Amino acid sequence: MHCRILLALLLGLLSPGLEAKKCSVNENEQSSVTYLLRQMVNSYNPNDIPNPSILLALRLARDHSLTTEKEMIKQLKEDAVSRVQNNVTFSSGTVALYVLALQASCDDPQNVSALNSSVNLVQLLQKKYNDELENIQHHSSPITNYYQLGLDVLALCLQNVSVNISALLVPTCEARQYTYGSQFSVDTASVAVLGLTCVKARKDLSEAEKKKVRCSVCCLVKKILNKGASCGVIGNIYSTGLAMQALSVSDECYSRPLWNCNKTLQKVLREIPLSTFDNPMAASQITPSLEGKTYLDVRGKTCAADQDNLTISTTVPPTTSPPANITVTYTVVDGVNNTFNNSIIITVPLGSTFLTVMQKAQASNNNTFSFTVTPSSWGPYVTSVHGLAASDSERTYWQLLSGSNPLMQGVGDYKPLDGENLVVKLSTY
Numbered sequence: 372m373h374c375r376i377l378l379a380l381l382l383g384l385l386s387p388g389l390e391a392k393k394c395s396v397n398e399n400e401q402s403s404v405t406y407l408l409r410q411m412v413n414s415y416n417p418n419d420i421p422n423p424s425i426l427l428a429l430r431l432a433r434d435h436s437l438t439t440e441k442e443m444i445k446q447l448k449e450d451a452v453s454r455v456q457n458n459v460t461f462s463s464g465t466v467a468l469y470v471l472a473l474q475a476s477c478d479d480p481q482n483v484s485a486l487n488s489s490v491n492l493v494q495l496l497q498k499k500y501n502d503e504l505e506n507i508q509h510h511s512s513p514i515t516n517y518y519q520l521g522l523d524v525l526a527l528c529l530q531n532v533s534v535n536i537s538a539l540l541v542p543t544c545e546a547r548q549y550t551y552g553s554q555f556s557v558d559t560a561s562v563a564v565l566g567l568t569c570v571k572a573r574k575d576l577s578e579a580e581k582k583k584v585r586c587s588v589c590c591l592v593k594k595i596l597n598k599g600a601s602c603g604v605i606g607n608i609y610s611t612g613l614a615m616q617a618l619s620v621s622d623e624c625y626s627r628p629l630w631n632c633n634k635t636l637q638k639v640l641r642e643i644p645l646s647t648f649d650n651p652m653a654a655s656q657i658t659p660s661l662e663g664k665t666y667l668d669v670r671g672k673t674c675a676a677d678q679d680n681l682t683i684s685t686t687v688p689p690t691t692s693p694p695a696n697i698t699v700t701y702t703v704v705d706g707v708n709n710t711f712n713n714s715i716i717i718t719v720p721l722g723s724t725f726l727t728v729m730q731k732a733q734a735s736n737n738n739t740f741s742f743t744v745t746p747s748s749w750g751p752y753v754t755s756v757h758g759l760a761a762s763d764s765e766r767t768y769w770q771l772l773s774g775s776n777p778l779m780q781g782v783g784d785y786k787p788l789d790g791e792n793l794v795v796k797l798s799t800y
């Protein structure tokens with residue numbers, strides 16, 4: 372459907388008085404947010420690579436653990452300076468997250484001082500973003516991915532840098548750049564909506580440009596809403612937090628009945644005690660929207676009044692009797708060139724992770740079931756199996772499945788059930 376007609380149609384549905392009330396946790400529900408904030412604070416390790424997404428979420432929260440946040444800021448700055456000094460990999464999206472986290476900490480990302488040196492992360496981000504755009508011109512895809520391009524635009528815009536957004540626009544509402552494989556990525560579109568929403572408010576934009584941006588935002592919002600399920604989840608549970616942020620800044624694109632924010636909020640709250648967001652990265656992407664915040668709120672963030680009121684208790688896990696065992700089938704398959712397809716039956720204690728199954732298979736047959744992982748913000752990321760490495764340039768990755776269903780979690784988090792068919796399959800995206 373043509374973008375302008377869509378906008379008119381969606382606006383036509385809007386009627387006064389139906390505006391959504393602020394959708395965020397109430398005082399009774401605040402303990403769920405506290406639980407997630409603690410998960411993030413407790414995950415801080417001075418010897419790890421810093422996680423800017425976690426610092427950003429902690430900074431946007433109502434309650435704070437200021438000592439830990441200060442240490443995180445220091446670690447982030449030292450890491451940024453040392454990466455630049457030593458020419459260590461620093462993807463555009465990572466730089467963007469560093470910029471957002473520092474801005475949310477009332478620190479200047481244009482002048483990051485640490486280790487007796489200083490760097491301008493905004494300038495670096497501009498260069499990295501231009502490299503991404505050049506790569507699109509020459510190779511039809513960015514160096515990283517469109518999720519990171521969305522983060523780049525968002526961070527640059529919030530730093531008042533005027534930025535070329537043509538790569539994120541969807542003039543015909545097709546949104547091909549927002550799909551991985553054949554799947555529309557709610558996460559990627561949501562971050563783009565946030566970035567484009569910031570750009571739309573810029574004073575130096577002409578009316579015609581504004582219209583183009585508004586149109587693309589509403590196309591993406593329509594596609595995000597299409598991924599809404601009746602239970603309140605948008606995309607999957609892990610894209611829901613970013614989708615909530617995107618939808619809350621774009622209500623000019625839809626009418627109230629198309630999205631019930633409180634229903635989504637209640638669904639997320641029910642998932643928290645089920646450990647769904649225990650991965651600190653998952654916690655970081657859901658907490659802002661629980662308190663009605665978005666990444667756009669880093670602009671205008673003040674820090675002086677922050678209260679050091681988040682008490683950190685380390686909960687002692689209850690002692691349990693030895694767990695029962697489960698038996699699963701584990702298959703490794705080259706789904707691209709069809710060079711191998713091998714299975715093994717593995718027994719592990721109930722509550723073990725997918726990674727434990729892989730390690731046990733590798734221990735029993737090191738040739739067939741060998742694998743490598745690389746650490747990432749979400750935990751271990753599978754990079755090769757049976758000596759075969761996935762390749763970004765060929766757009767292949769090691770996909771995780773249960774039977775034929777792709778998993779929503781990585782090998783470090785997913786806990787299989789008895790009798791499950793776990794599959795690691797080389798696939799294209």
Ligand code: B12
Nearest residue numbers: 464465558609610748749752753768770771777778779781
């Ligand atoms: C792009 C992307 C991918 C790309 C990554 C490669 C590429 N060329 O960029 C592809 C399509 C290959 C991919 C694969 C997977 N992904 Co993915 N991915 C994303 C996305 C949209 C953006 C990541 C990003 O660039 N972040 C910004 C940069 C700056 O941060 P980063 O930490 O450096 O990013 C790297 C890691 O995040 C890593 N990565 C990407 N996905 C995953 C998933 C897991 C579990 C791990 C450990 C690492 C990882 O690749 C990124 C680029 O190098 C996120 C969305 C989100 N909300 O975060 C989902 C997301 C992180 N992915 C997810 C999942 C589930 C997967 C898969 C497990 C799916 C599957 N069933 O196989 C696999 C990973 C399997 C493996 N080999 O271990 C979930 C994770 C949820 C969770 N609780 O763990 C997310 C949140 C999407 C969602 N809403 O479900 N992914």
